[in-house]
Amino acid sequence: MSSLTVKTTQATTRLSELTHFSHxxxxxxxxxxxxxxxxxxxxxxxxxxxxxxxxxKEEQEKExxxxxxxxxxxxxxxxxxxxxxxxxxxxVPKSEKGSNATAASSFNANDDGEFADxxxxxxxxxxxxxxxxxxxxxxxxxxxxxxxxxxVLRKAATERPLSSPxxxxxxxxxxxxxxxxxxxFDSSTKYDSGTGWPSFYDHLPNAVTExxxxxxMFLPRTETRCKRCQGHLGHSFEDGPRxxxxxxxxxxxxxxxxxxxx
Numbered sequence: 164m165s166s167l168t169v170k171t172t173q174a175t176t177r178l179s180e181l182t183h184f185s186h187x188x189x190x191x192x193x194x195x196x197x198x199x200x201x202x203x204x205x206x207x208x209x210x211x212x213x214x215x216x217x218x219x220k221e222e223q224e225k226e227x228x229x230x231x232x233x234x235x236x237x238x239x240x241x242x243x244x245x246x247x248x249x250x251x252x253x254x255v256p257k258s259e260k261g262s263n264a265t266a267a268s269s270f271n272a273n274d275d276g277e278f279a280d281x282x283x284x285x286x287x288x289x290x291x292x293x294x295x296x297x298x299x300x301x302x303x304x305x306x307x308x309x310x311x312x313x314x315v316l317r318k319a320a321t322e323r324p325l326s327s328p329x330x331x332x333x334x335x336x337x338x339x340x341x342x343x344x345x346x347x348f349d350s351s352t353k354y355d356s357g358t359g360w361p362s363f364y365d366h367l368p369n370a371v372t373e374x375x376x377x378x379x380m381f382l383p384r385t386e387t388r389c390k391r392c393q394g395h396l397g398h399s400f401e402d403g404p405r406x407x408x409x410x411x412x413x414x415x416x417x418x419x420x421x422x423x424x425x
Contacts, residue, residue, distance in 0.1 A: 324359025327415020
């Protein structure tokens with residue numbers, strides 16, 4: 164066999180090996196690509212599932228937040244309704260015997276059982292035994308000793324601390340309502356509370372009406388009014404001296420001092 168024939172046979176064998184290797188590489192690449200595609204599809208499916216789960220979680224969280232918000236709003240609404248109902252239930256004058264009326268009797272309804280009675284509505288409208296129209300009150304109080312008497316008595320305003328001369332009044336006498344002259348406090352119960360407003364630890368018998376005040380929602384207080392005309396005097400607090408432990412913090416503009424004859 165010539166050398167040319169041997170070389171030709173070797174070249175043919177080598178070409179056959181390369182062809183076989185090429186086919187094998189193609190099959191391996193195809194298999195690898197197919198596996199990779201399946202992995203990608205699986206990953207995409209997993210990602211889609213995760214996204215769907217995340218979306219479901221987000222929707223559930225939003226629904227939970229909405230439910231909590233609705234529940235909170237409903238609870239707050241009920242709380243406000245209860246406060247309003249409590250105001251109507253408590254705002255009643257003392258009975259003739261001097262004891263407080265019960266909550267049930269304080270909200271005496273009319274025949275259809277829906278509305279407060281006339282006495283409760285009168286208190287809510289600041290209408291007492293001595294009653295005037297708003298125009299008449301303005302006319303009556305325009306010449307009062309304090310120019311802010313109308314705003315304090317009829318509009319429940321508050322004077323600036325230390326602005327009333329009655330804060331430092333030391334004489335013996337009676338402090339009466341500036342609107343209807345109803346005697347309210349005796350000078351013997353007046354004391355220096357350090358607040359800037361005339362303060363007393365007790366009032367004269369049957370002189371005032373005390374009602375709950377929710378004008379500041381986060382600070383419930385007890386409003387003190389003149390029982391005769393329902394004029395606003397100030398507020399009472401449970402930090403006063405003995406024997407009552409009550410501080411009647413009054414606006415000087417709502418009072419007038421009547422000195423005792425010596």
